[in-house]
Amino acid sequence: MDIDALKKELADLEGGAFTSLSDSALMDQIRRLHTGFVIQTPILPVETRIFRAVKVSERPSNKARVSYPPPKFVTSNGRLNRPGEVIFYGSVGQPFSCLYECAWKIGEFFAVSAWLTTQPILLNHLGYTTAALQALKAANRTTPSFAHVSNDSEPNKIIREWQARVFTQQVPQGQEQLYRLPIAIKDLALSNVGQPHPSGGPAKFSGVLYPSVAMWALADNVAILPAEVDSKLALFEVILLTVDSTREVATPNGGKTTTVNVKWYDIARADANGSLIWGQGSQLLTPNGTSASHLPPPRVLPPV
Numbered sequence: 314m315d316i317d318a319l320k321k322e323l324a325d326l327e328g329g330a331f332t333s334l335s336d337s338a339l340m341d342q343i344r345r346l347h348t349g350f351v352i353q354t355p356i357l358p359v360e361t362r363i364f365r366a367v368k369v370s371e372r373p374s375n376k377a378r379v380s381y382p383p384p385k386f387v388t389s390n391g392r393l394n395r396p397g398e399v400i401f402y403g404s405v406g407q408p409f410s411c412l413y414e415c416a417w418k419i420g421e422f423f424a425v426s427a428w429l430t431t432q433p434i435l436l437n438h439l440g441y442t443t444a445a446l447q448a449l450k451a452a453n454r455t456t457p458s459f460a461h462v463s464n465d466s467e468p469n470k471i472i473r474e475w476q477a478r479v480f481t482q483q484v485p486q487g488q489e490q491l492y493r494l495p496i497a498i499k500d501l502a503l504s505n506v507g508q509p510h511p512s513g514g515p516a517k518f519s520g521v522l523y524p525s526v527a528m529w530a531l532a533d534n535v536a537i538l539p540a541e542v543d544s545k546l547a548l549f550e551v552i553l554l555t556v557d558s559t560r561e562v563a564t565p566n567g568g569k570t571t572t573v574n575v576k577w578y579d580i581a582r583a584d585a586n587g588s589l590i591w592g593q594g595s596q597l598l599t600p601n602g603t604s605a606s607h608l609p610p611p612r613v614l615p616p617v
Contacts, residue, residue: 443473
């Protein structure tokens with residue numbers, strides 16, 4: 314496609330032209346614009362830790378409560394889902410960064426679940442360009458290696474920058490219809506793998522990796538398809554906690570860092586039937602792998 318024509322179509326979509334298109338027409342246009350688009354994708358190895366937080370008013374009794382939600386509870390567009398479309402949202406590696414996605418308030422209770430990948434997981438990625446990270450005020454963060462393509466073409470660079478800018482846009486509450494464009498980009502990102510990795514890795518995408526917009530791109534989120542969660546993730550711990558206090562410090566680039574202090578109350582693991590058994594020792598909160606008996610005693614959950 315002619316470069317000028319490509320830039321114009323992308324700019325028109327970003328400017329709101331997508332609102333006049335049906336989902337299928339929008340998908341057709343997105344697919345056409347990405348003809349020949351080349352990506353390099355990460356694979357999460359076995360035993361990668363993924364964390365998910367859900368707001369609760371009591372101890373969850375089953376692992377289904379801390380996993381992806383039933384379709385009936387998905388009532389609006391999200392960054393990667395339509396109403397009724399179920400996605401497992403989580404964060405990679407950092408136990409409490411997932412709290413930022415919950416619009417938490419001090420004193421609210423959350424069940425933070427920790428999951429391990431049991432098989433390699435192939436992820437596409439969106440949002441990792443230098444311009445996108447700078448726009449999100451990510452302090453001192455560089456683009457990861459998988460976001461670079463050797464000898465990248467000019468159309469590829471234009472599309473990649475456009476993807477990242479659109480996908481990481483800030484969407485005000487009540488204007489979730491603006492997520493239609495990022496959702497269409499996600500649909501394309503989860504299309505069939507055109508050329509599987511020569512090492513013989515996974516042949517299909519399990520989900521999408523992207524920088525946390527709520528955390529100024531200082532953490533990485535994942536959106537994983539439910540069938541992939543069921544077949545490739547195992548729950549190994551649930552922490553019941555509340556956000557006790559926070560402290561924010563401004564950064565030179567206009568962003569900020571936030572220190573979150575949490576109080577934990579109880580620890581659970583799932584039995585063979587998926588029931589959560591509370592009163593367990595923690596594998597996550599244990600410093601340096603020492604015995605869980607060295608942790609401070611759990612606080613008693615007050616009535617709610």
